[in-house]
Amino acid sequence: MKYIFPEKFWWGSATSGPQSEGTVKGDGKSKNIWDYWFEIAPERFFDGVGPQNTSTFYQNYKKDIQLLKQTGHNSFRTSIQWSRLIPEGIGEVNDKAVVFYNNVIDELIKNNIEIVINLYHFDMPLCMQQKGGWENKKVVEAYAEYAKKCFELFGDRVKYWTTFNEPIVPVEGGYLYDFHYPNVIDGKRGAQVAYHTALASAKAIQCYKEMGQNGQIGIILNLTPSYPRSEQNAEDVKAAHIADLCFNKSFLEPAIKGEYPQDLIEFLKQNNALPQYEQEDIEIIKNNTVDFLGVNYYRPRRIKAKESDVIYKDIFMPDNYFDEYDMPGRKENPYRGWEIYEKGIYDICTILRTEYNNIPFFISENGMGVENEQKYINEEGYIEDDYRIEFIKDHLKWLHKGIEEGANCKGYHLWTFIDCWSWTNAYKNRYGLVALDLETQKRTIKKSGKWFKELSENNGFEY
């Protein structure tokens, strides 16, 4: 069967500044929370590899953009690093950063690759974190100023902007489950961080609209559909609903509808975890919703009613209301420990079509991280990652069905084009269409990269 996608469909991939640029002496970038956390706790990072050793896009962007072409990209997302552009968080702009981002943008345009620029990818400047990070409303104001500066500098050429990537993840990592700095475990503080992030996004959107730049602005959310262990068990269904409120709707609803769901508000109130807010800010969120959505989809969230006796007493933790459910026989990516559930991408299409006014969206990330890929190198010297090709096809089949039923999906971006540094997992799992040799920085296109080019040229595939 042939799966052909709509005209002008985006085929491409995503990366982020902190995971690809690297640090070069004298580049003027200041530290962000990742640079700092690595300094004080290198043992938390796989093989002790920190953020300065990313895939050297700063020096090699031209070469990498050629690789984008060779792997069939007609579109590409990366992010601007706040700590590179405005090293003090507010105020003076780093000229070297402006030159670098201008060069990247111009080179992409020269190569006919549509650019999506994201403004924040987990990378709080250290100086802003020292002021309290997203818990401090002044940081929200500083972010809005930074966003405005980006639009002024690059908005003449960049026509697709996103305010945040996966904004729930710094809440989960930094304020609930200890996998991002500042390693706080406290749901009430997490709720404040989430609310201020949503507000920061709305403020950036407000600013963008006021500038009248003739482009579009959205947000990128990692949607993890919540499936109850059993649809027949009311307690499971309720638990799955709470997880959905906390991890999906907490950003989806304010971003698209400009309002928080009433049951999320009630839930936070009952737990004495409602964030502090001002009425005028609620209006800003209401009036500044997104033009489009980026959807990162990796896995579902399976939930059952609370069974374990791990209950947090002195702090609010959403996990007091549900347990994760390891579905027997689930298909899994063993390197990441995540379930692979291709139909989830179709369920997201349906949810967005039926509950969110069929908002335009694109799949902004999907992909498979695999350890020790070297063992799949063939005689010609490149990695034969058939599993990745299968993974992509299996998801695209479901995406295609969603689109046929009317979902407003404009493209598919893989995570990611070249093996990159993945936070505390560093280079453990490789995701790229292109392999990166960490020692030599040599780049070699994998079998999936060659296949991706055909996919893009044919605007689909046969299966």
Ligand code: NOJ
């Ligand atoms: C989501 C994030 O946006 C990205 O930074 C991360 O590396 C990938 N998923 C892979 O886990």
